[in-house]
Amino acid sequence: MGQHSGIGVIDKTVAILQAVAEAPAALSDLVERTDIPRATAHRLAVALEVHRLLTRDADGRFVPGPRLGELAAHASDPLLEHAGEILSWVRDTAGESTQLYRRDGRERVCIAAAERATGLRTTVPLGARLPLTAGSGAQVLLAWESPETIATLLQNAEFTERTLGDVRRRGWAQSIGQREVGVASVSAPVFGANRRLVAAISVSGPIERLGRSPGQRFAPILTAAAQRLQAALS
Template sequence: MGQPSNPDAVDQVRSSGIGVVDKSVAILAAAAAAPRTLADLVDATDLPRATAHRLAVALEVHRLLTRDAEGRFLLGPRVGELAAALPDPLVVAAGAVLAWVRDESGESAQLYRRDGNERVCIAAAERTHGLRTTVPVGTRLPLTAGSGAQVICAFSDPATLDGLLDGAAFTDRTLAEVRRRGWAQSIAQREAGVASVSAPVLAADVRLLAAVSVSGPIERLGRSPGSRIGPILVAGARRIASAVGV
C-alpha cells in the first residue's frame, strides 16, 4: 500500500504483501475509528477515490461495512458475528474458577459483565443438589440491586453511572464500603429470600472486567454471608484476572 502521505492516514496497518488485503484492512480500520464518508475514507487511507469506493462497496456486500442514515461507512454486523464466534477469554478463564468458588462456598456461582445499565450473566456453576438459586447464562439483571450490581457500580467509572443510582437499593456510602473491603453482600435486596456476595474481577490497571458472585437462600447463607464467602470470591476474582492475563 505504501507509506501514506497524509499524516492523518490509517498508517498503523502493516503490510502483508497482498495489496488488496492491506487496503481493505485500512478501510475497515478507518471505519472502526469513526463513521466515514467516501471522502473521509480517502483521506484516512490515502487510497485513490475509485479504489476506496470499490473496496468499501465490496466490504459492504459482505456486511463487513454498512452505512448509517447519512450514507457514511461504519463497521457492519458481520464483524460482530465473527467476533462472537470466538471463545470469550473471560468465560474460558472463569470456568474452572467458578467451579472452585461453588465447591468452596457450597453455593451457586456466577460471573456478570456490565452491559450499559444492566449486568449480564456470562458464566455460571450451579449446585448439583439441594435448594439453589439458578441464574441462567444470558440473564440480564439491573444495576440497581444485588451484590453484583453493587460491585459493578463501585468499580465503574462514576461518569458512566450518572443518574443510575437515583433509584438504587444502595447508596454511595455502600459503594465506598464495597471499595474499601473488596466485596459486597446483599440480603433480599434484589429477590425476596435470596442472599448474595460478589467481588470485582479487576485488570492490572484496576479496570473492572466483571463481578464474580455466589447466591443462595438466606436460610442457608445467613444474614452476614460476606465475612465467610467474601475472601473466597476475592481469591477467585484474582485467579480469573490472572488467567485472563490483563
C-alpha cells in the first residue's frame, strides 16, 4: 500500500484513492490493487463516495470525485509556481508551443502552457484533457507507471511496451502524427521526490516544421527544462 503513517484507516483510505487515481476500479479491482479485505475496501470506498471524494462512472466503477478538485484548488502547487518561467524559456529557445501535463486517471491534463506567438501553431488549451494512449506526453506519463497500469492502458494505445522501454532508456519521447494528424511532439519526464514522476514537459508543432525526428533537436532543451523544474521542486 505504499507509505505507512501508523494510522491504519488513513493508510487504507489513501491506498484506495491512489488505486482509483490509477484507473477506474470496481470493488474487485480495489481489493486486488490495495490488498485491503473486500468488506473494508467496500466500506471505505462508499464513505469516500458520500464525501464526493469518489464517484462512479457509467459502468459503476469508482473514479475520482469532484471534491478532490475542489480541495486541490486551494492547495499550493510548487510545480505550477515555477512552471511559467521555465515553459517560456523552452518556447523561446525551441521556437515552438510548450505544455506541461499531469496524469489524471486514464487521461493527461494540460496544467500550464506557453504558446508560440506567431506562425502555424498547435494550441493545447489550459485544462485540456487528452488520452494516455497517444502522443509523446502520454508515453512519458505512462513509461514509469506500474506494470499493471501499463498493461491496462496499452490495450488501446498507439504505442507499445517497447516504445515505453525506449522512453525510459533515453529519458524522452517523441511522436509523429500519433495523437493528431500533421502534428509532432517531444516530451521529457519531470521527477519529484524519490524519483516519482510528477509531470511531462512537451513541445508540439506541425510536422513540416519539427521534422520526422524531432527528438534529436528538442530533447536536449526539454531535458534541461525538466532538470530546472526538478531543482525548483527540491
